[in-house]
Amino acid sequence: xxxxxxxxxxxxxxxxxxxxxxxxxxxxxxxxxxxxxxxxxxxxxxxxxxxxxxxxxxxxxxxxxxxxxxxxxxxxxxxxxxxxxxxxxxxxxxxxxxxxxxxxxxxxxxxxxxxxxxxxxxxxxxxxxxxxxxxxxxxxxxxxxxxxxxxxxxxxxxxxxxxxxxxxxxxxxxxxxxxxxxxxxxxxxxxxxxxxxxxxxxxxxxxxxxxxxxxxxxxxxxxxxxxx
Numbered sequence: 251x252x253x254x255x256x257x258x259x260x261x262x263x264x265x266x267x268x269x270x271x272x273x274x275x276x277x278x279x280x281x282x283x284x285x286x287x288x289x290x291x292x293x294x295x296x297x298x299x300x301x302x303x304x305x306x307x308x309x310x311x312x313x314x315x316x317x318x319x320x321x322x323x324x325x326x327x328x329x330x331x332x333x334x335x336x337x338x339x340x341x342x343x344x345x346x347x348x349x350x351x352x353x354x355x356x357x358x359x360x361x362x363x364x365x366x367x368x369x370x371x372x373x374x375x376x377x378x379x380x381x382x383x384x385x386x387x388x389x390x391x392x393x394x395x396x397x398x399x400x401x402x403x404x405x406x407x408x409x410x411x412x413x414x415x416x417x418x419x420x421x422x423x424x425x426x427x428x429x430x431x432x433x434x435x436x437x438x439x440x441x442x443x444x445x446x447x448x449x450x451x452x453x454x455x456x457x458x459x460x461x462x463x464x465x466x467x468x469x470x471x472x473x474x475x476x477x478x
Contacts, residue, residue, distance in 0.1 A: 409436030429454025
């Protein structure tokens with residue numbers, strides 16, 4: 251039975267992603283991004299076939315395990331953009347620190363307004379970090395990594411949409427500023443949107459996303475100490 255789940259749900263998840271990606275190419279809207287469509291299709295499928303989350307997870311655990319190598323691979327854009335880091339490190343440092351504090355602070359306020367506490371509140375804190383980093387931080391501070399991944403998806407999708415709207419109203423003329431906006435506020439989905447705007451914006455967004463993730467991982471033990 252586990253082997254059936256492995257083959258079936260891995261194929262279904264990958265297949266849905268490919269379908270969502272093809273659909274996004276034909277209709278590039280914030281609400282058609284594969285990050286939003288794929289989970290909805292998966293939820294519809296497991297609900298229709300009355301499959302429990304543990305069964306689905308047993309069939310796709312290897313996909314989740316790939317988040318580890320994906321985290322290590324984030325070192326590549328940092329190395330490739332080392333010249334940009336050397337040239338703009340004061341601006342990047344301030345942006346990453348302020349962005350991290352703002353993201354976690356607003357997550358804490360949002361959790362308070364919604365009446366969330368305990369593990370739910372802690373799971374929401376790293377929502378503005380890309381999934382590999384967010385799940386690591388969530389586990390370190392006492393949250394639920396799987397739940398954090400859901401919050402990350404919602405943040406990415408709506409953050410990318412809101413970022414596109416903000417660019418129409420805010421006087422951000424440099425590629426560095428526009429890219430940082432998406433990298434800090436919408437992680438992976440923001441990087442994809444920034445790449446659509448321009449090459450420089452996409453590069454900066456990817457770099458900032460990685461730096462924010464690294465900062466979150468490094469401060470996770472400190473957060474765990476103060477939160478417990």
